[in-house]
Amino acid sequence: MLLQYIYLEEGILLQGVDVMAEKELQTCVRCHYVADKEERYCIRCGAPLKNKCTKEKSLLHKGCSKVNKADAKFCSDCGTATIFSELGLI
Numbered sequence: 001m002l003l004q005y006i007y008l009e010e011g012i013l014l015q016g017v018d019v020m021a022e023k024e025l026q027t028c029v030r031c032h033y034v035a036d037k038e039e040r041y042c043i044r045c046g047a048p049l050k051n052k053c054t055k056e057k058s059l060l061h062k063g064c065s066k067v068n069k070a071d072a073k074f075c076s077d078c079g080t081a082t083i084f085s086e087l088g089l090i
């Protein structure tokens with residue numbers, strides 16, 4: 001029982017290390033600041049880090065919050081301009 005417990009502890013520890021190693025990063029398209037994947041806006045220049053679709057919720061449409069590739073000028077789901085395109089970042 002004790003051995004099994006230690007093994008499990010090691011498994012968790014190793015998994016933790018893997019997560020750290022695979023931590024994803026993203027680069028600001030405006031100033032090339034390297035930010036964590038979870039960050040939504042660049043802390044250096046304030047530019048958005050996620051290239052979101054700009055289609056807003058209206059009476060006729062539920063809106064679109066698709067996050068597109070960094071070089072996408074238009075949303076791959078609905079064809080609306082992306083936030084990077086609107087702000088002239090790409």
Ligand SMILES: [Zn+2]
Binds near residue numbers: 030044045046047
């Ligand atoms: Zn920036």
Ligand SMILES: [Zn+2]
Binds near residue numbers: 055077078079080
């Ligand atoms: Zn869209």
